[in-house]
Amino acid sequence: MVIYEGKAVFEGIAIGKLYVYKKQEQSVKRVKIDDPEAEKKRYADAKETAITQLQGLYEKALKEVGESGAEIFMAHQMMVDDDDYIESVENIIDTESVNAEYAVATTGDNFAKMFSEMEEEYFRGRAADIKDITERILNALSGGGSGGIVSDEPVIVVADDLAPSETVQMDKEKILSFVTVHGSANSHTSILAKTMSIPALIGCPVPLTDESQGQLAVVDGYEGKLYVDPDPEVLAEKKKLLLKEEEKKSLLERLKGKENITLDGQKINLYANIGNTKDLGLVLQNDAGGIGLFRSEFIYLGSDHYPTEEEQFAIYKQVAQTLAGKKVIIRTLDIGADKQADYFELPKEENPAMGLRAIRICLTRPEVFKTQLRAILRASAFGKVSIMFPMIISVEEVKKIKVIVNDVKKELEDAGIEYDKNIELGIMIETPAAVMVADELAEEVDFFSVGTNDLTQYTLAIDMTDRISPWMSSMIRIIPQL
Amino acid sequence: MKEFKYVITDEVGIHARPAGLLVQEAKKFTSTIMFVKGEKSAKATSLMKLMGMGIVKGDEVTIQVEGDDEEAAAAAIEAFMKANF
Numbered sequence: 001m002v003i004y005e006g007k008a009v010f011e012g013i014a015i016g017k018l019y020v021y022k023k024q025e026q027s028v029k030r031v032k033i034d035d036p037e038a039e040k041k042r043y044a045d046a047k048e049t050a051i052t053q054l055q056g057l058y059e060k061a062l063k064e065v066g067e068s069g070a071e072i073f074m075a076h077q078m079m080v081d082d083d084d085y086i087e088s089v090e091n092i093i094d095t096e097s098v099n100a101e102y103a104v105a106t107t108g109d110n111f112a113k114m115f116s117e118m119e120e121e122y123f124r125g126r127a128a129d130i131k132d133i134t135e136r137i138l139n140a141l142s143g144g145g146s147g148g149i150v151s152d153e154p155v156i157v158v159a160d161d162l163a164p165s166e167t168v169q170m171d172k173e174k175i176l177s178f179v180t181v182h183g184s185a186n187s188h189t190s191i192l193a194k195t196m197s198i199p200a201l202i203g204c205p206v207p208l209t210d211e212s213q214g215q216l217a218v219v220d221g222y223e224g225k226l227y228v229d230p231d232p233e234v235l236a237e238k239k240k241l242l243l244k245e246e247e248k249k250s251l252l253e254r255l256k257g258k259e260n261i262t263l264d265g266q267k268i269n270l271y272a273n274i275g276n277t278k279d280l281g282l283v284l285q286n287d288a289g290g291i292g293l294f295r296s297e298f299i300y301l302g303s304d305h306y307p308t309e310e311e312q313f314a315i316y317k318q319v320a321q322t323l324a325g326k327k328v329i330i331r332t333l334d335i336g337a338d339k340q341a342d343y344f345e346l347p348k349e350e351n352p353a354m355g356l357r358a359i360r361i362c363l364t365r366p367e368v369f370k371t372q373l374r375a376i377l378r379a380s381a382f383g384k385v386s387i388m389f390p391m392i393i394s395v396e397e398v399k400k401i402k403v404i405v406n407d408v409k410k411e412l413e414d415a416g417i418e419y420d421k422n423i424e425l426g427i428m429i430e431t432p433a434a435v436m437v438a439d440e441l442a443e444e445v446d447f448f449s450v451g452t453n454d455l456t457q458y459t460l461a462i463d464m465t466d467r468i469s470p471w472m473s474s475m476i477r478i479i480p481q482l
Numbered sequence: 483m484k485e486f487k488y489v490i491t492d493e494v495g496i497h498a499r500p501a502g503l504l505v506q507e508a509k510k511f512t513s514t515i516m517f518v519k520g521e522k523s524a525k526a527t528s529l530m531k532l533m534g535m536g537i538v539k540g541d542e543v544t545i546q547v548e549g550d551d552e553e554a555a556a557a558a559i560e561a562f563m564k565a566n567f
Binding site for chain 1: 506529533
């Protein structure tokens with residue numbers, strides 16, 4: 001047994017044979033040709049094939065990982081169809097009287113080199129895209145199929161790194177897990193593993209040799225370990241874990257795709273909670289009816305400066321577009337207490353849970369609040385967005401908020417920027433005070449959302465940890481009071 | 483000839499997909515549309531060259547439009563820049 005450690009990007013256990021995925025290396029020969037027109041025609045056909053393939057991949061990825069993961073294939077199509085690229089290939093064929101393969105490979109190398117020498121990291125990264133599309137055109141020229149997995153049974157895919165076009169082409173039924181030697185937690189492989197809910201490791205130094213091919217192995221996505229040729233005890237222990245996981249999954253799987261109706265016929269909207277755009281894949285995969293809570297503070301916590309309107313707008317817009325008309329409830333900044341960001345420079349407090357937090361910060365720093373509201377309102381033009389305000393304690397607070405919201409709306413209107421004029425406003429009911437005046441609050445807003453964690457903590461005056469059972473009678477009574 | 487300046491506000495600058503859409507927009511017109519930043523320039527119909535200019539947030543680009551439909555083209559490109567970059 002050999003153990004390799006890596007970084008787990010998705011939890012879970014996988015047991016199966018290793019499948020060493022190797023990139024199809026294209027070796028391109030320079031061949032003199034007599035008929036440049038015929039070569040250009042071959043190239044034009046290969047280009048069309050590549051575009052058709054990419055369109056297919058785009059649609060496939062759209063279903064599997066959503067718009068944000070699929071965009072890359074749209075960009076690739078545009079690159080394949082780019083005038084500069086085409087001109088360069090045709091020019092090389094004409095002037096050097098060489099085969100299309102050589103002209104494409106040379107063009108690809110030149111553009112990749114141009115990008116890899118650029119200053120900004122983003123543009124340097126595009127060199128990989130150029131190589132990817134060049135490989136694709138070369139493949140189409142040689143009439144070769146695209147690289148998939150050749151195996152009768154599901155396998156653990158091990159590779160150096162995987163390009164989006166490689167992962168999306170693989171038959172998902174055949175994949176138990178991904179293990180890559182390189183790759184980042186934000187890579188396409190990681191996103192795919194998350195959306196497929198299969199364990200995956202990155203940065204795992206498993207040798208990609210013929211000896212590894214077909215070896216029995218265990219991926220443990222909890223420990224971040226790969227066991228190759230596991231000892232019988234380890235195998236037995238992991239099998240038990242896997243069995244437990246499968247039972248749990250199948251119980252939940254049975255419910256997926258069904259309408260959310262209780263036994264007595266009540267329809268309930270089952271929405272997902274997200275913290276950032278990376279969660280969107282799971283939202284779509286698990287067929288959520290919408291997003292009930294987008295915890296916008298994670299945008300602030302993940303940043304070292306106040307997120308700008310544009311930064312926030314891009315995120316909210318992506319979420320709204322991805323959900324394609326399903327409801328997205330964005331909760332405004334709930335920072336303070338246990339969630340701190342340095343640049344807010346919040347004063348140190350004796351009792352932060354009862355201190356300056358959430359809406360109280362927003363009302364004392366209206367410029368921060370307005371930036372967020374503008375970003376959300378602008379995004380509301382791209383889907384069905386609602387805004388929700390946390391930690392409300394009084395009707396006066398809600399009235400103040402509505403004045404600010406209306407100010408922002410008016411600013412947008414004056415600037416001719418679109419937003420959803422019927423956007424719904426809601427509040428979190430998470431303080432006992434809000435429960436007491438719920439009837440008055442209800443007249444001011446379109447919806448309520450009960451934040452049971454904070455509501456329990458503030459009702460019982462007990463810290464929000466495992467110390468309390470949520471089934472205390474006071475809690476069971478407070479909720480129907482609403 | 484029509485000419486206008488635009489300062490990029492998009493976080494990653496003129497990047498792949500919106501750049502591709504910009505190319506498509508530019509191809510709707512017969513006028514020649516040039517992007518100029520310092521000594522570098524590219525036609526708006528050339529994706530690789532456009533991206534090769536490495537235009538990032540805060541950069542000011544000058545856009546020159548020349549041709550029969552330059553009025554309409556300049557207006558369309560300006561609107562596109564505002565909406566996407």
